[in-house]
Amino acid sequence: MTHEKNDRPGGGMTRRGLLRLTGAAAAAAGVGAYLGIDATPAAAKPFYRAHGPLLTSGYQTWLDAIHNQGANLAKVVTGWGLGSSWSSAPDFVWTACGATDYLIVRTTTGDTTQMIDANQAIAEIRGSRFFEYKAARSGPGKCIIEIGNEPNAGGNDAWVYGANLSTTIDRLRTEFPGALICGTALSPNKGVNPDAWYNNDNYKAAVAKCDFVGVHFYSNDPNGSFTRQGDVNELTYAETLQRAAARWPGKPVIATEYSIREPRMTPHDKGYKYASLIHFDDSVAGNLWGATYYHVQTDPSGPDPNENVGSGGAVGYRERLNAGGL
Template structure:
């Protein structure tokens, strides 16, 4: 991490130990319990603020994610709802705040990024409630979907990182997560020196991975022409060795599973699957989306997904 700061195994354990303990990590009499992978965990808010808060409580989440440009409980920007921002800032130990600038079809702009974080007040309130270092500012989102020049994006990302560090001292910074879809050329970006050097300046590497199979398997995602989580994490280890990774989006896309079942599988993947690289520091699942006409509604897991997640935690090693 920036400034040579690294999280020890002991410190990593503390990140999620409270949440997992709250979930009742006791096994049945006579049942061996495998040690879980202690990772920060929680839901991403797209639409449905109170359901998102309920999900955080149901899961005993210690990480959550918001976006500056949506998720507001009513009309207008987040600045119109300071009480909701204040509650969100104290709901979890760590909070990811993502910018809209740099999202899918536009090059990230340092001035816009600073304005978005400042005007939303998430950093301001998180610094008061938990400390500046518990606010993780994520810059951009899957630009490789439509942005065709990683050189320019990488240059702008580097400038934006410098501006964010200057304006919001103490905040942690997460690099732009790429779409894993091979049709959007993620490896062109992973191989671009400007993009790679910019992410090196961040505290975390951001990644996304998904599952399409009806059984919710994450390992067969290559059948849908996407990088699997293992392939994505291996690229991170190669390009940014030793730097912790956050899955700032991951989801099961099939509608064959209930939100509860999806949440159960999320808990299993993040905490009990030994094939997930140890560099994965934390993960936010996509998403709480209560608007049936909203984006990716079929991936909504509401607050029931959090119950499934917590159920898997409570079972421990099976």
């Protein structure tokens, strides 16, 4: 499926369960407007990357975070986020589709233990109405469909998953013309062997058909450093981005999840460190197009409470952007 040039910007043990066991050039004014920061001179320009929060639970908090951060990218999942189905709340979908420039919509099919299914992926995207409303509000090229999630953490077969992913991409191109497609992000945990997937011919060929490579990376360091994941049996952001560049040269990457897990660090301080990494760290490879942090999640019984930064993390993120190079 061809696209207009302007549409292309360049069950089981989950990742969380495994961790319990193993411990993105613009003129200066344009950059400021893009990042949603004050147009005050700064010591250094930020790297021009799309950025924003991922919603797990807490819709209004997620919207507040987008506003606080000046986010131009956000992420939703078809299967959750409201406490009820998206299809039953079209006004919420319409508002979400206008909240940021780009919107990532992830399927639940292909998540960890599930094998990806093209029919289910189409049904999820169509039923949620995210593509329909985003295309109406911003154009189809501002909707990014992410397929699946960390299948290596659930015992999926990389060869079979890659074949199904390839078929699903072809179907999505036909059903949702103009949408951008993001490949399935792998768990960086070495215990589930992400390199076996990065080296699998079917998986590589499928991701090569996408507009973006999807990746995940995390920090368990008490000080919020993202460079020490090897200490906890995970690929670092640098290792992950290097693999993406080697397997899919020239293809832009989105970190569709990244986070600091340290529970003693405040949401504000985590958000500040997120912006430092994504926009001011020279060691982050140039193939990183954008990133959505994990996550906004206000359900007290929801997943990974230590990684919830609510709307306060977005305040810290914006403060770091406003501070410029330090």
